[in-house]
Amino acid sequence: MTEFPRRGVMLVLASPSGAGKSSITRALFGDDRKIDLSVSVTTRAKRTDEIDGKHYYFRTVDEFEVMRANGELLEWAKVHDNFYGTPRAHVEEQLASGNDILFDIDFQGTLQLYEKCRADMVTVFILPPSIKELKSRLERRAQDSAGTIEKRLRNAKLEMGHFREYDYVLVNDDLEASTQKVRTILAAARLRRDRLRDLDGFVKDLQDQIDSI
Numbered sequence: 001m002t003e004f005p006r007r008g009v010m011l012v013l014a015s016p017s018g019a020g021k022s023s024i025t026r027a028l029f030g031d032d033r034k035i036d037l038s039v040s041v042t043t044r045a046k047r048t049d050e051i052d053g054k055h056y057y058f059r060t061v062d063e064f065e066v067m068r069a070n071g072e073l074l075e076w077a078k079v080h081d082n083f084y085g086t087p088r089a090h091v092e093e094q095l096a097s098g099n100d101i102l103f104d105i106d107f108q109g110t111l112q113l114y115e116k117c118r119a120d121m122v123t124v125f126i127l128p129p130s131i132k133e134l135k136s137r138l139e140r141r142a143q144d145s146a147g148t149i150e151k152r153l154r155n156a157k158l159e160m161g162h163f164r165e166y167d168y169v170l171v172n173d174d175l176e177a178s179t180q181k182v183r184t185i186l187a188a189a190r191l192r193r194d195r196l197r198d199l200d201g202f203v204k205d206l207q208d209q210i211d212s213i
């Protein structure tokens with residue numbers, strides 16, 4: 001099969017907290033070896049089931065400020081009173097070597113990436129089927145205090161107002177169906193003409209073959 005070398009895709013998944021972004025991400029990683037996760041730096045407290053360096057790089061506010069001042073972050077934002085940012089180096093290496101990267105970042109970060117690397121990106125916004133279901137998912141996840149859940153729900157209203165800024169919008173009723181839709185979006189993004197290398201040479205060669213008939 002003819003396959004062209006290509007630049008990696010930046011796949012951004014965004015949603016109000018609890019809509020199912022992490023679940024879709026986990027399901028995607030289960031069967032796709034070409035995609036890697038961008039591990040963000042955060043100043044928020046580590047949850048009990050999180051591992052430093054895997055889920056986030058947990059850093060102090062001072063450490064975060066140093067990274068930001070040194071230009072080590074591709075984007076950064078304050079979300080729910082904590083700082084979050086994307087380390088730049090890993091992203092640049094992976095894209096150049098044709099590997100895709102998945103970003104779990106908020107709308108502020110997405111808008112910053114649009115400014116810098118729109119052509120590399122495809123973005124998906126995930127909505128919950130209802131707010132009753134969103135609340136029950138947050139409660140079922142049982143990782144945050146009642147106060148934190150309350151804050152996340154209030155923030156959901158603001159987040160959802162940004163759905164128009166994304167290329168695709170999904171309602172996550174069924175996890176498997178939503179994951180399949182994200183796979184389809186990624187598959188199409190991988191095939192985009194502007195991402196493929198060596199296409200000029202291939203077409204030129206086809207044209208030359210016509211000339212030599």
Ligand code: ADP
Nearest residue numbers: 017018019020021022023137141172173174175
């Ligand atoms: P997010 O990463 O968007 O904050 P999570 O993926 O952690 O959300 O999902 C929040 C909770 O909802 C988890 O307990 C997860 O198992 C559950 N969940 C996710 N998607 C669905 C779905 N389609 N149907 C039912 N429960 C879901």
Ligand code: 5GP
Nearest residue numbers: 040076077079084085086104105106108109
């Ligand atoms: P959580 O604390 O639940 O892990 O994440 C809270 C929010 O911060 C989510 O909306 C998540 O997408 C966002 N977030 C996580 N990492 C980053 C990042 O590096 N940059 C930005 N802009 N947002 C992030």
